[in-house]
Amino acid sequence: MDVGTFIQSLWGGVLEAGLIAMVAVGLYLVLGVARVLNFAHGHILVLGGFCTWGFRETYNLNFWIAAFLGVLIMGIAGMVLERFPFRRFYGNFIPIICVGIALIYLFEGGVVQLWGPETKTVGTVISGTSGVKGWFIMRNWDWLVIGAGLGCLMGSGLFLAKTRIGRAMRATAVDPDTANLQGIGALGMARYAMFIGCALAAVGGGLMAPKYGVSIGVGLAWMIKGMLAIIIGGLGSFYGCLFACLMLGMAVSFSITYINAQAGYIVMFLLLVVVIMVRPWGLFGKQLTVGIPGE
Amino acid sequence: MGRRTKIIIIASIVVLALLFYSPQLVSQYWVMVLISCLIMVCLSYGFRLLFLTGRFTIGHIAFAGVGAYASALLVIKADIPVLNNPWTGLFFGALVAGIVALAIGYIILRVPGLMFAILTMAVVELVRYVLIMWDSLTGGPAGVLDIPSFSLPGYGSFGINQTPYLYLIIIIAVVTIAVMYRIERTRVGLSFYAMALNDRLARHVGMDTFKFRLICFAITGFFAGMVGAFLAHYWHYVSPQAFILMSVSVISALGIQVVAVAGGLLSPLGPIVGAFVLVLLSEGLREVREYAGIFFGGILLFVIFMLPGGLVTLPRVLINMPGNARNWPDTARRKWLDIRARFVPAS
DSSP: OOHHHHHHHHHHHHHHHHHHHHHHHHHHHIIIIIOOOOTTHHHHHHHHHHHHHHHHHHHOOOHHHHHHHHHHHHHHHHHHHIIIIIHHTTTOHHHHHHHHHHHHHHHHHHHHHHHOSSOBOOOOSSOOEEEETTTEEEEHHHHHHHHHHHHHHHHHHHHHHHSHHHHHHHHHHHOHHHHHHTTOOHHHHHHHHHHHHHHHHHHHHHHHHHHHOBOTTHHHHHHHHHHHHHHHHOSSOHHHHHHHHHHHHHHHHHHHHHTOSSHHHHHHHHHHHHHHHHOTTOTTSOOOSSSOOOO | OOHHHHHHHHHHHHHHHHHHHHHHHSOHHHHHHHHHHHHHHHHHHHHHHHHHTTOOOSOHHHHHHHHHHHHHHHHHHOOSTTTTSHHHHHHHHHHHHHHHHHHHHHHHTTSOHHHHHHHHHHHHHHHHHHHHHOHHHHOGGGOBOOOOOOEETTTEEOTTOHHHHHHHHHHHHHHHHHHHHHHHTSHHHHHHHHHHHOHHHHHHHTOOHHHHHHHHHHHHHHHHHHHHHHHHHHHSOBOGGGSOSOOSSSOSHHHHHHHHHHHOSSSTTHHHHHHHHHHHHHHHGGGGGGGHHHHHHHHHHHHHHHOTTOGGGHHHHHHHHHHHGGGHHHHHHHHHHHHHHOOOOOO
């Protein structure tokens, strides 16, 4: 077995894991703190990419400024979403899922109306490749994505662990009523969580834009990947979620290298099946009932 | 037999008579639209049955796809005269879809409801991937072409005339609705309500919720497969792109969900109303096809915020509106909790 290919797959796995984590961590935060399953989360990611593209197209801004603006806009959009549909149906997952699906329809229809259905390109920001000759080589942009992804994720982890607001959010995730009793406004925390979650997704969208182009159709696919990571990781632990993203990313990367370009998804699903059959509440999740499958 | 049952029977007979007579009344184009309506009726009824057990599925279209492919492949590849028949394909597709639903449900129904909804979407994608990758069997992304139509001994092949397909889909829809309507009213149906109300309590009382949900899932998969097989012999082709999450036509995974929720989840009439309204709407919007998605999203949002019971409750809400108007938004919000908590069998 070629060690170089193996290491290449490893780095590819880290890249893929970083991108999945952008979606999954945002979803995890939103799910835990705001108790909302945002079906349109993948679309927020893509819209972040659209903002980046839009600002570059119209105002010819620097890529970084455009991406930063996209992150801000999507964060604010997340807060608006929290305020209007999601707060109304707090804790009641059926209308929230339906709202998410309605948002998917609105976003897809709206984007196609406004900007046309083609995939948009943003243009390469950093070109060239680098790596250790003979062992692995990756585009510079991919290294940047890995670095930025890791940075954002570590930032979120530190934010949740060390800062007061982070602790408040964790408390809200554990029990909103007790958090309210302690003086933490649970709905305010929900708002911040939506902001951070959507901002993270928009970061992912911006990072993916130069590489994959911006296309509204992939929103659902990314949301599914992020949710697979959350289901595998379980709702119990933030680092569990990251670990699940890493596992998924590695699985996809290795199966793309060694099996087939299409096999990545099947392998992801197989992983999911294995985890669900053994621990339906996720690898790091809280066990809800004792050994009984189902709710 | 109560008065209400009599009304239902008479209304059904009238509607059915209208439907059967409609090819004489309207052009073939509208017959095609009616067929689409009835297809959505069948699919969203399956969604509703599973919803009654407390699970929200978005992956229903996957089993239609499985049924379609199973039927198409059987009819094309089998050489034995009995198996070669599209009518056998109908049941074979349904059976295969039911078995696949059983297998997939056995894995998926273990997770909590919120995750289950996403997993069903993943199932749709997975089925699509399998159909694309297993191209030795399924013909890959190109799909299966030239699928023969149904044929009756005295009548000949169904061909491109829409009318016999209409009659067939009416029969399929009636069978689907009848079966699911009856299931709701048996003891098994009562267990569905119990599971939806309080899953943990149902388990503590002794119901094997997993088993009942699995049975329900398999039944809905069976009927979805039957509809899928019908689609295969109606469109005369199947491809992985026909059974995806979201497409311009209403016949997509999310489309089923929109139809069912917008139509109404509690009432048995709901999916029917939703199917007709949404398919007719998307046909009316044919000129401005790109706006169709925005309209679906808008209708869905309208129903979620204003009409939790679905469009089927619109007459009742409008009649009561003057009294309720002031605090309607809050009433609507609370009604969603009712929908989760009040699955009371009518009559």
